[in-house]
Amino acid sequence: MNIDLEVRGLRKRYGTFTAVDEVSFDLAEGGSLGLVGESGSGKTTTARLLLGLERADAGRVLVAGRPLATLGRRDRARLIQIVFQDPLGSLDPRLAVRESLTEVLRLHFPGEPSAPRVAELLDRVGLGPREAAALPRELSGGQRQRVAIARALAVRPRVLVLDEAVAALDVSVQAQILGLLAEIRAAGGVSYLFITHDLAVVGCVTDHVAVMRRGRIVESGPTARVLTAPEHEYTRLLLDSVPRHAF
């Protein structure tokens, strides 16, 4: 089995505070790994280290076998992309959706005609011509998330990091985006690192999960095993805290 993302002994300190402590995991080619934790668990810092937005104090990250630390910004972006909770902050407010996609394609694939790929990407994430001509602020939260996913997929990355990517959406819209993400993964070529606080979301879209607490992974394994027969006390506490009605 090939490994898309290999993380070994990752550590990040801020002064005396260790935000990420000896974090190691593998993400298989085409796989989906959940990184679960509450605020302060270090899950978002881990994502930022993977994206090169912060520099790790120790450890190594390999994407498709290539050490991330040796790669330039553009090469790194070709391998690993991220979708945030609210893409309004990461989309250029002055660019219409179509232009925003064209911009990414021109940067990464200069000389190639971008129009057919823009059409293909829009189609893939379920956006029509009306949305293609719209500015980010004219779109709903779910539509903006579709744009962010299309932009991330434009470079054909091996790994897509989804940082609470469905957390801010209405439940009825959240299910659409989860379905879209499942569809994209089934089509092949990309693996997911799903960063979330939501165990129910992890249960429906990941095959492996790692539970983080205070910078460390306290438990990891196949999602079905971890969520049905948790071994760590903290995983059990998280599961017991999920609101469930008795009828």
Next chain:
Amino acid sequence: MLEIDELAVRLPRTARPAIDHISLTVAANETVGLVGESGSGKSLTARAVLGLLPKDAQISGEIRMDGADVLTMSPAGLRRHRTHSAAMIYQDPRAALSPFRRIGDFLAEILREEIGAKAARSRAVELLELVGLSEPERRVRQYPHELSGGMLQRVVIAAALAGEPRLLLADEPTTALDVTTQAEIIGLLRDLRARMRTGMLFITHDLELAATICDRVYVMYAGRIVETGLTRRLFAEPRHPYTSGLLAATPRVSALGTLPPAIPGRPPDLLSAPPGCRFAPRCPHVMDSCTAAAPPLVDGVACVKAEL
């Protein structure tokens, strides 16, 4: 205790009323859920109960708290109403508290005018004890940054309880919190209700969460109540297609490896007014009559199909 009667609120430059003729009651010691997605009007309903509607809104209908009409109250009457009748617990405790003021000063200020500074200070300590904060005498001297999110939410709840209100309005009181903290706060609210017999209107987008604490639930969609009933009944046999769609769309830990079926489309914003039933454009059971006229809420459900 709280009666909302045919309340309609229309904001300027919008295509449909944000609140569209809703009626709702909360009895003493009853916890009632108001569940809806963005644009459903649920938070605006809470603001209406506090008499906090925008000045340029067009309002009709009545909101009565123990018989007194909130919409016609004087400013002084409203101030009393917000402390002693209906107090609000906000979503984000960090936004509700000033970072420059000690916890004790924040709590004492609410009561100082009525009972004097000294009594207000000792009451602040009592209130923190009531909401289960350890070492309350030390907490009153602390600043918000010294407390965790869950502790701050307890402070916000203590502030709401300061005037011994008859009704608590909780607008997504746990949405900004971690899941383990959320479970603690829900436990606290349940416990407070048992001890103080306070009524509560619990506003949330999360049906599952509503089910864990509410006796009855109202489901709102695009400004209207589409279904209401006892929590148990509503979850066991949802009758409105929106309620059943929303229940099905909720990811569940118990449904490992299965994707929840989505509801197509999205909730309408205030600039769009689908004719007839507002849910019709997204409804799997839509018929011609659905878009002709809005189905009235009959027997707890506003759906043409449910009446057949």
